[in-house]
Amino acid sequence: MEHITSPAAQVIISLIPIVGIFIGGTVIFFALLWIHHENKQKIKAGEKSKSNFNYKAATLLAGLLLTGIGGMLSIFFVLFAGITPSLLGGLIPLTIGVCLLLFYRLYDWNNEPRTTDN
Numbered sequence: 001m002e003h004i005t006s007p008a009a010q011v012i013i014s015l016i017p018i019v020g021i022f023i024g025g026t027v028i029f030f031a032l033l034w035i036h037h038e039n040k041q042k043i044k045a046g047e048k049s050k051s052n053f054n055y056k057a058a059t060l061l062a063g064l065l066l067t068g069i070g071g072m073l074s075i076f077f078v079l080f081a082g083i084t085p086s087l088l089g090g091l092i093p094l095t096i097g098v099c100l101l102l103f104y105r106l107y108d109w110n111n112e113p114r115t116t117d118n
Contacts, residue, residue: 056109063100070094 005013042048073090081087 056104059100059104059107063097063104066093066097067101068097070097 039048070090070093074087074094075090077084077087077090
């Protein structure tokens with residue numbers, strides 16, 4: 001016996017990802033708006049400080065994570081599905097990760113421009 005879902009249930013199930021993306025986008029928007037207003041108030045108060053973001057560590061971390069995830073997904077998809085279009089789900093992060101690791105290795109980190117505050 002086949003189990004057929006009702007059309008109302010299909011509509012509700014199809015709305016779940018849409019609502020999730022909308023809520024996530026709303027949260028990100030208000031987080032960015034909050035940071036923007038906070039930075040404006042710091043500038044008005046004269047407390048503007050230079051951001052110390054370590055691009056070298058972020059590039060290495062992102063490259064290692066994406067390479068590992070992409071490699072594992074590629075192996076999984078090849079073993080269970082063979083060479084199919086679903087293999088792109090592993091090859092895309094693998095390629096991005098390898099490119100980030102190459103960027104980390106090839107970029108001349110010693111000659112970065114330095115900013116000075118007056």
